[in-house]
């Protein structure tokens with residue numbers, strides 16, 4: 001495997017950054033995960049838009065122009081012969097003597113790696129996944145795709161120890177913000193597709209955005225509003241979205257089966273709509 005680190009393509013096992021990189025010391029950086037199907041990056045521009053926005057919110061300069069970032073990502077994919085999986089991009093504020101305030105001279109550090117994975121099997125999809133709920137203890141700027149993910153790691157670990165695949169994070173008012181690494185959706189008991197509005201309390205998922213576009217293009221209605229854990233327990237269907245899960249059916253929330261305890265029909269239709277939407281040839 002080959003990684004890109006600050007201007008060089010290096011064997012993955014030797015890829016390293018300096019111990020005084022502010023990413024290592026302060027989690028002072030941001031990242032993106034871009035899905036790859038059929039050797040193609042999915043929604044690359046939307047991911048680069050979000051990267052640019054995250055960086056500007058933290059006042060870190062773009063390490064390279066968008067065009068150069070695209071050239072590097074294509075080269076990392078080519079060198080690894082990536083066909084299905086994802087590309088990881090990380091930008092930190094760079095190397096400087098440890099001090100909380102922004103360094104004057106640091107140069108942003110850029111890392112790109114890829115991982116080959118396998119598409120979910122139909123057995124996995126038919127089984128669906130379980131989620132647990134846990135308090136959302138994160139900061140107030142969850143719209144920034146920061147590499148500071150300790151609360152997310154704690155929540156995910158709690159889920160795994162409870163035999164679940166994801167944790168839904170719950171605000172003080174009882175509404176679900178999002179998953180530890182995914183956006184949360186339900187189909188209410190009366191059949192409405194609901195997901196939270198992308199404000200500063202959640203990450204604006206690119207999968208979420210494309211699914212909304214795909215659903216609109218198919219003439220489907222949806223509501224952008226918070227929903228409570230109680231509403232989710234009573235929901236007909238539930239699912240999550242992310243670059244690595246695409247659209248994944250949820251069959252149990254805490255101890256409560258969702259609907260009849262099997263993946264929902266609308267969820268599976270949305271999964272297919274999403275895949276068709278992002279893999280459609282833009283020229284046709």
Ligand code: PMP
Nearest residue numbers: 181182183203205206207242243
């Ligand atoms: N919320 C959080 C907290 C995440 O970490 C992620 C995935 N990085 C998402 C939502 C989903 O975003 P995307 O669809 O862009 O992968």
